Amino acid sequence: MTNAMLRLLIADGNDRDGRAKREAAIGSTTSQAFAAVVGDLAPEAACTLLNPADAVAGIEAGLDAYDGLVLTGSTLRLAEGGPAVERQLELMRAALEAGLPVFGSCWGMQVAAAVAGGEVGKNPRGPEYGFARRLAATGAGAAHPLLAGRGHAWDAPAIHLDAVLSAPPGACVLAANAVLDVQAIEIRYGRGLFWGTQYHPETDLDELAAMLRLTADDVVAAGFAADLSAVGTYADQIAELAGDDEAIRRHHAWHLGFGPDVLEAEQRRREIGNFLKHLAMVRSHKGRERDRVAR
Template sequence: MLTLLVADGNDREGRASHFAGTGVTSAEAYAAILRDLAPGMACTLINPADADATLPPGAALADYDGLVVTGSTLHVGDDTDAVRRQIALVRRALACGLPVFGSCWGVQVAAVVAGGDAGPNPKGPEYGFSRDLTLTEAGRAHPLLAGRPARFDAPAMHLDAVVTPPADATVLAGNRLLPVQAIEIVYGPGVFWGTQYHPELDLDALAAMLRLSADDVVAAGVLPDPAAVEAFAADLCRVHADPEGETGRVALHRLGPDLLEPARRRTEIANFLERLVRPRVVAAA
């Protein structure tokens, strides 16, 4: 049985907002997906942004088979205790040899740990979908992206991004807005695989995130006003509930199989478990 540590990237305010909008925290949503991909998995949820966050009594990082870091409303460039605590957690996890996976916030934290730079994307945010993600030469052969076509789309919700990857990192995918959309970072004995996009977000969860970020979406010029954000979110919820019956909305929003099919959408998470975490567990047995 795999045992994973799932770190919620949000602080208390961010977790409360996410729960109000979706009915679960980011860590709870991620843990449900992990258990679906690996039935019987044991997930321990922690909130490393909090000053009082601790592992269960008697547990150590090295006791886990891997660490997953969720998205966050925080900004990794802010010099706050909530940010520093999470950078420290990822650094310790990699230093003790844990496989680490992160999407969005998680990939930015890992990049900073390894000497890269993260901050506002110079070409602007992605709210809704990362379009035309393209595998690099290294990405075409990398196990994180096994099963992905040469070009694909994925859910996305980010203003910040990895602006300068760590010197020894391997960039695996990018698009016209951001050259670093998927990456491998080797740091000491630890390995990080991550994506700037959100393979964990179903369309209804993406809709909830859009509603929570409506002001930012409008300010960025992605959609003209809050009513347009609501209409887009409502369409995504309808497609999530009945993709075969909403072919018009599927076509309108260019929702291909990479976005509609859960197994394809979660490719990177499944590959992390099967191609990085499980082999390490078998080797250690």
């Protein structure tokens, strides 16, 4: 996939404490991991990493210097409020009002929905830890470019307690499952366009395994596992799905009920690739417009 010269701003949804805990457990921050995925999908893209939860966000150039913004997942919760949350709401609002295309997963989608007037809170049907199962496109989502290449139903990495409970006015819900009515969404706000998912198409399987170990107490408290040992066993199986032993991969895929949507990186990252294609198209269109005006 070619996205020459794309300039992408990747905003880490975590505060300093969240970033430090994740880096200690996993070896990278959320924004670093997301940038690595972008690098695989679009090697020519230039990613600038940003920590908007901090008092000094660090945007050295204005938002108009970028082709798009990504807001990652986070351990923060909108209901808790505070400066770290407010700064990210302000960034999302500013980006969309400036007409910047934005992608967000999990926390990123919740922030965009809140800015646009949606309701975000604890999902009354419960959390998802590990995977969102049996995701399906809505009627509108079936033809939407964010979900291009997805099948009739798919599974995806997911870890969340909160969710978008009510879509913003005028938003288009693109995917849902039995646990949550808003699993993917398009939001138009100001001059901007937001595409997002509650699940994590950017998350690799070894990373997901580490995140499950990090949240093991919550997984047990939610009733998904009998004890911490069971979480560890499940996380080990997920990690081995990313390994080189094909026999083990086949065994775990059969045992856990996973197909190509989880096992194949290109398919698992489908929404990220589609967003990058969208950015490339927007950039190309702007270039043609500049050439036309110059003539």
